[in-house]
Amino acid sequence: MKILIAEDDPISSKILQKNLENWDYDTVLARNGAAAWQALQDENLRLAILDWMMPGMDGVEVCRKIRRRRRFKYTYIILLSAKDRKQDIIAGLSSGADDYMTKPVNFLELRARLKAGRRIIDLEDKLLLAQKQLKDIASRDSLTRIWNRAEITKFLGEELERGQREKKAVGVIMLDVDHFKSINDFYGHAIGDQALLQVVSRLKKKVRKSDKIGRYGGDEIIIVLPNCGLPDIRKIGERLRLAVTNRGISAKPDTIPITISAGCATSDLWEMADTDKLVKAADLALLSAKEQGRNRVVVAGEDLDLRKENRNVRTH
Amino acid sequence: MSEPINPDKYDPIDLGAALERIGGDASFLIELLDIYFREYTEKRRLLEEAIARQDFGEVSELGHSLKGASANLSLTRLHKAALSLEMAGRERKIHQVQEAADVLENEIANLKTYLEMHPLAGSV
Numbered sequence: 001m002k003i004l005i006a007e008d009d010p011i012s013s014k015i016l017q018k019n020l021e022n023w024d025y026d027t028v029l030a031r032n033g034a035a036a037w038q039a040l041q042d043e044n045l046r047l048a049i050l051d052w053m054m055p056g057m058d059g060v061e062v063c064r065k066i067r068r069r070r071r072f073k074y075t076y077i078i079l080l081s082a083k084d085r086k087q088d089i090i091a092g093l094s095s096g097a098d099d100y101m102t103k104p105v106n107f108l109e110l111r112a113r114l115k116a117g118r119r120i121i122d123l124e125d126k127l128l129l130a131q132k133q134l135k136d137i138a139s140r141d142s143l144t145r146i147w148n149r150a151e152i153t154k155f156l157g158e159e160l161e162r163g164q165r166e167k168k169a170v171g172v173i174m175l176d177v178d179h180f181k182s183i184n185d186f187y188g189h190a191i192g193d194q195a196l197l198q199v200v201s202r203l204k205k206k207v208r209k210s211d212k213i214g215r216y217g218g219d220e221i222i223i224v225l226p227n228c229g230l231p232d233i234r235k236i237g238e239r240l241r242l243a244v245t246n247r248g249i250s251a252k253p254d255t256i257p258i259t260i261s262a263g264c265a266t267s268d269l270w271e272m273a274d275t276d277k278l279v280k281a282a283d284l285a286l287l288s289a290k291e292q293g294r295n296r297v298v299v300a301g302e303d304l305d306l307r308k309e310n311r312n313v314r315t316h
Numbered sequence: 317m318s319e320p321i322n323p324d325k326y327d328p329i330d331l332g333a334a335l336e337r338i339g340g341d342a343s344f345l346i347e348l349l350d351i352y353f354r355e356y357t358e359k360r361r362l363l364e365e366a367i368a369r370q371d372f373g374e375v376s377e378l379g380h381s382l383k384g385a386s387a388n389l390s391l392t393r394l395h396k397a398a399l400s401l402e403m404a405g406r407e408r409k410i411h412q413v414q415e416a417a418d419v420l421e422n423e424i425a426n427l428k429t430y431l432e433m434h435p436l437a438g439s440v
Contacts, residue, residue, distance in 0.1 A: 010351050
């Protein structure tokens with residue numbers, strides 16, 4: 001583990017360094033407060049030993065600066081000082097230090113105190129990991145593990161903003177499995193789930209890394225394609241359709257033939273596209289694909305004149 | 317920090333304590349003492365300048381810094397002398413400052429003699 005030694009006295013710094021390296025820490029040295037602050041911009045530097053008295057910015061000031069920053073992993077700070085009056089200790093800890101030691105340092109004690117610091121850092125890491133896992137669970141569909149509706153809608157919004165800044169179109173493909181209800185009714189929901197998983201897996205193999213797939217509801221799947229405008233989206237839609245339909249889904253002993261319908265829309269259809277407009281247009285195109293006999297791709301603005309479409313799309 | 321009751325009767329360096337702080341590495345202690353002497357030479361020059369212009373703040377800071385370095389190497393008598401210098405500087409007493417600076421210089425000489433008579437390289 002990396003540790004910062006901020007100490008202006010070269011002897012003190014060397015002794016600390018030698019001991020810490022003996023205990024298998026990787027040391028980073030700073031001779032004044034400004035250099036310490038600079039070094040602490042490295043997020044992997046989680047442990048810091050700061051001398052109180054340093055030229056320029058002192059240890060207490062560095063402590064305060066560290067505690068003021070947000071969105072940084074926790075830095076465990078041990079403040080060192082020759083000051084050993086009660087009020088000095090209180091002032092040191094109040095500035096944000098986790099621990100306080102008087103000089104000359106007793107190294108057995110420092111070693112034990114560093115272990116306590118590592119426990120805090122480990123706890124924070126576990127907490128951050130749990131938070132990340134929870135966030136992931138909350139952002140994904142529990143069956144298919146693709147993004148859930150809220151997350152994919154958020155992503156679409158972000159991509160639209162970026163597309164506007166960078167003058168690039170964003171595409172949306174809304175697709176669903178043809179006669180999915182019949183598969184569920186005939187083979188049961190377990191097979192229906194398997195079919196959906198197979199479809200997702202085939203789609204995933206055919207999209208670009210920058211594209212995102214989400215479950216919009218039921219068997220409806222939405223794909224957000226950054227940097228994808230009108231000329232390209234049809235090709236992609238067709239590619240996806242073929243990837244899904246070229247072989248059936250195995251439900252032993254049967255193989256269920258499977259097809260999908262897809263509705264495509266791209267943001268370059270409007271001067272100012274928004275999430276709602278795009279999703280609605282893709283939804284209308286999907287509806288049109290169904291009406292035209294399924295197993296096909298319909299592109300809004302090309303196969304479907306949106307100005308003539310004033311019917312309400314399903315609100316999910 | 318507890319001061320030794322009567323540091324005068326101690327050796328200039330508490331070898332046991334100094335070595336314990338650095339895992340018993342005598343050659344490292346030699347290296348540190350070398351740094352200490354170099355630091356001292358530099359600080360001595362600054363101290364004389366500070367005394368000449370009666371800059372008590374600087375005197376006190378130099379005393380503080382030498383006190384810390386001495387404590388780290390368990391240089392008991394130098395630690396005491398540096399503390400006197402820091403205090404004298406803080407109390408703005410030029411006479412005491414001068415006296416403490418002289419004691420410091422003597423103690424440095426004492427330490428050097430002591431180290432010549434007790435070579436560290438053989439103490440591991």
